[in-house]
Amino acid sequence: MYTNPSIWQEIKYKYQYGGAHIKIIFINIAVFILLNLILFVDRLVFDSLGRSFILDQLLGSSSLLQNLYKPWIIITNLFVHDVGGFSHIFFNMLVLYIFGNIVKDLIGNSKVTPIFLLSGLAGYFIFIIAYHLIPGLNSSGAVTICGASGGVMGITFAAVAISPNFELHLLFLGRVKIKWIALFYLFINIIMLQGNNAGGSIAHLGGALIGFLFVRQLRNGVDWGKPFYWVEDQIENLKTIKRKPKFVYKKEEKVIVGESKKQNKTTPQRPTRSNNQERLDEILDKISQSGYDSLNQEEKSFLFKISQED
Numbered sequence: 001m002y003t004n005p006s007i008w009q010e011i012k013y014k015y016q017y018g019g020a021h022i023k024i025i026f027i028n029i030a031v032f033i034l035l036n037l038i039l040f041v042d043r044l045v046f047d048s049l050g051r052s053f054i055l056d057q058l059l060g061s062s063s064l065l066q067n068l069y070k071p072w073i074i075i076t077n078l079f080v081h082d083v084g085g086f087s088h089i090f091f092n093m094l095v096l097y098i099f100g101n102i103v104k105d106l107i108g109n110s111k112v113t114p115i116f117l118l119s120g121l122a123g124y125f126i127f128i129i130a131y132h133l134i135p136g137l138n139s140s141g142a143v144t145i146c147g148a149s150g151g152v153m154g155i156t157f158a159a160v161a162i163s164p165n166f167e168l169h170l171l172f173l174g175r176v177k178i179k180w181i182a183l184f185y186l187f188i189n190i191i192m193l194q195g196n197n198a199g200g201s202i203a204h205l206g207g208a209l210i211g212f213l214f215v216r217q218l219r220n221g222v223d224w225g226k227p228f229y230w231v232e233d234q235i236e237n238l239k240t241i242k243r244k245p246k247f248v249y250k251k252e253e254k255v256i257v258g259e260s261k262k263q264n265k266t267t268p269q270r271p272t273r274s275n276n277q278e279r280l281d282e283i284l285d286k287i288s289q290s291g292y293d294s295l296n297q298e299e300k301s302f303l304f305k306i307s308q309e310d
Helices: 007-017 020-046 051-056 065-069 075-081 087-107 109-133 150-164 179-195 198-218 225-244 273-289 296-308
Strands: 169-170 175-178
Touching: 007 020, 020 051, 020 075, 020 109, 065 075, 065 109, 075 109, 075 225, 087 109, 087 150, 087 169, 087 273, 109 150, 109 198, 109 225, 150 179, 150 198, 169 179, 175 179, 179 198, 198 273
Parallel strands: none
Antiparallel strands: 169 175
């Protein structure tokens, strides 16, 4: 008898099989909910005495000393959004979902996490450097920063580097090429350099640059994501070690004297990773020039296969 899956089962399924960008979205939402609950309890029980301390352990800072004393904030700031509000995380996760799907489908699921993290980290370090080199920014002392916007910008501009003419259907606007969406987003951040959140805009622009360069380097045969793949392989190896080995006993086959069995069977050779990469580069060039719709069915099937294997 068929039973509807529970909400928790659906969440687990989406997290496991939805792709790397879905995992990142779930992590951000989980951190957002947990942090708001902790601060809510702190406000009720301790009259918000612990609020400053808690946020100080998670938010990024333009201060070099803060980053030296608390190096974990280099990572945690990428997954923490404005508490007490919903627009910051909602917009970031919506853009990540849309453009993360494009990146995943066109160059593979394994590229999403490296692009997001490298873009977010680069944006954060550029933010710190800017606050120490540009006098007008550090006049008010150290400032804090948080949010996945740098990584999201990286994913957005990675999608643009792959297929600038890829179209999205927007409400009230119809079909719009993603290059115009990204350029509008870029223009907004340049304008916001004059506002109170100049540090955030600097991080966004840095993330956009790294996401774009990631794909350009990938086309030149340089994959900036290799260290991330190595870490993922080590995690998978640890999981394999923890699993109990399964022993399969096969019944010994009888061989009749006078009859010979063919031991060497020819097996079809699987395409090498280098051949796949060359084929992928050709398809990406075609997408960049003529758009995704110009691909034939075989090329679309190849892209889908690569994204599933990754």
